[in-house]
Amino acid sequence: MSIAPYASLPCSRCVARESTLCASLADDDMHRLYGLATGQRFEAGGLLLRQEGPADHVFSLRSGHANVFRLTADGKRQILAFLFPGDFVGFTSEDNYHYGVAAITPVEACRFERTRLELLIEEFPRMDRKLRFTLTRAMDASFELLFTLGRKDALQKVASFLWYISYRQRKLGQPDNPVHLPMRRADIADFMGLTVETVSRALSLLKQMKAIRLRSAYEVEIVDTDRLRSLAIIVAEPAPWLHEDPDYYPHKD
Amino acid sequence: MSIAPYASLPCSRCVARESTLCASLADDDMHRLYGLATGQRFEAGGLLLRQEGPADHVFSLRSGHANVFRLTADGKRQILAFLFPGDFVGFTSEDNYHYGVAAITPVEACRFERTRLELLIEEFPRMDRKLRFTLTRAMDASFELLFTLGRKDALQKVASFLWYISYRQRKLGQPDNPVHLPMRRADIADFMGLTVETVSRALSLLKQMKAIRLRSAYEVEIVDTDRLRSLAIIVAEPAPWLHEDPDYYPHKD
DNA sequence: CCGCCCCATTGATGCATATCAATCCTTCCG
DNA sequence: CGGAAGGATTGATATGCATCAATGGGGCGG
DSSP states (O other): OOSOOGGGSGGGGOGGGGSHHHHTSOGGGHHHHHHHOEEEEEOTTOEEEOTTSBOOEEEEEEESOEEEEEEBTTSOEEEEEEEOTTOEEOOOSSSBOSSEEEESSOEEEEEEEHHHHHHHHHHOTHHHHHHHHHHHHHHHHHHHHHHHHHHOOHHHHHHHHHHHHHHHHHHTTSOSSEEEOOSOHHHHHHHHTOOHHHHHHHHHHHHHTTSEEEEETTEEEESOHHHHHHHHOOOBOSSTTTTSOGGGOOOOO | OOSOOGGGSGGGGOGGGGSHHHHTSOGGGHHHHHHHOEEEEEOTTOEEEOTTSBOOEEEEEEESOEEEEEEBTTSOEEEEEEEOTTOEEOOOSSSBOSSEEEESSOEEEEEEEHHHHHHHHHHOTHHHHHHHHHHHHHHHHHHHHHHHHHHOOHHHHHHHHHHHHHHHHHHTTSOSSEEEOOSOHHHHHHHHTOOHHHHHHHHHHHHHTTSEEEEETTEEEESOHHHHHHHHOOOBOSSTTTTSOGGGOOOOO
């Protein structure tokens, strides 16, 4: 066989290898995906995807952080997601992206042409499954955020945000306690449906409550984990539907 | 062949045949999916899925309407989605559902055991693709809702809601103009992150603006389509990134 | 057909967060 | 090292929506 041995591919040492797109292929087939990839580098502020632009590419993040956002003519912005190394972005059912993606720190990413990627998926149907699982996780996360936006107050929102970033760090194999924020206050505000001032005040309040300590504006130490969690995680109804008519949910036939 | 001919299956006359799960199989294989289905009927208020219950089933709606919700111990509720005939629900990446699903009108649905369904999908990988597409659409819708919750005011939220229901009716081949609301005000409120009173006030205001007319509490006639749309649809930045450094988005290599 | 009950509507008030405005702090560059 | 600029914080005020409270109306059962 004259194909490149897996170990010689950059993919074999890439953080994203274990996640999403790239994890959907076996080592021996990896060169096929690598063949479609265009490596790209973005400065902070650089645009990976243009809102309203043709939806013809997909990105996989190798390093750095980005945000997915929606911007309106009257200057309102909603950040829909933060992207970490290993995340991918760009699949949509529309012809044009209804969101943009911007780097918030320097970013390295692999870009794939959607049409060519779809052909590869056609060839390796396993990729479909992996993508389905990832999208299912994304939906779960999205539901979580919907609840946060719809039903939490400012303090709970900011606590949830810190809790989330801490969680993302842990998932990347990093320590979860000093929380490092790659984004500025305006990004946090636009993610949580708040204003910069409110985010700042909530952080000050958390500090005053001795739940956190601010080493710098971008470095948060969680001091009182229980306190922060109880603000971030609103527990579900503990004994739901106890009096519900069992006929309504015939769990077994 | 001794298998049931497609035309003899109820599926051949089911509204859900053309959507999601059921559309992912060819006529000739349909009996396989049908074999896994348990037909179920729910009264208004009945529970299809129990929040925090084991995530072992998936539902496909044949008729009626349902909502997907998250309920907390302190009585807050966020409705995450409304379900219409043809929709499916129940895929999650968690072991337990982090949401419940309740019928808001009488519902007929097909229930599938997840493990058995996954085995069938294994056998027909095409289903994976179809599910991926559907989940991608769900993500797009979810992004839309995130923007609405994070950045629209009460009037815009309610206008968006009416616009959305109107759209759903059209997609089901029904007229989109007299908007029929199967849910009560509390459901609308919990969907849009508002209270019942605010929803009611917003509807009254829309009425006063002559954008809509209320034939009854559950029957809304759209009178001024442009007015309603301009409230519901916040236009995207028209000429985005015009001054952006082109190096940031090297669209062509 | 009446009356009750649930839900929607409308009104009055309070509060959380947005908005407007003024420092403060950090970083970067001369 | 000094000064400017962008971002964060803090303060003062305004406002939109929640909350509390009362009234209205439609549907269902007696």
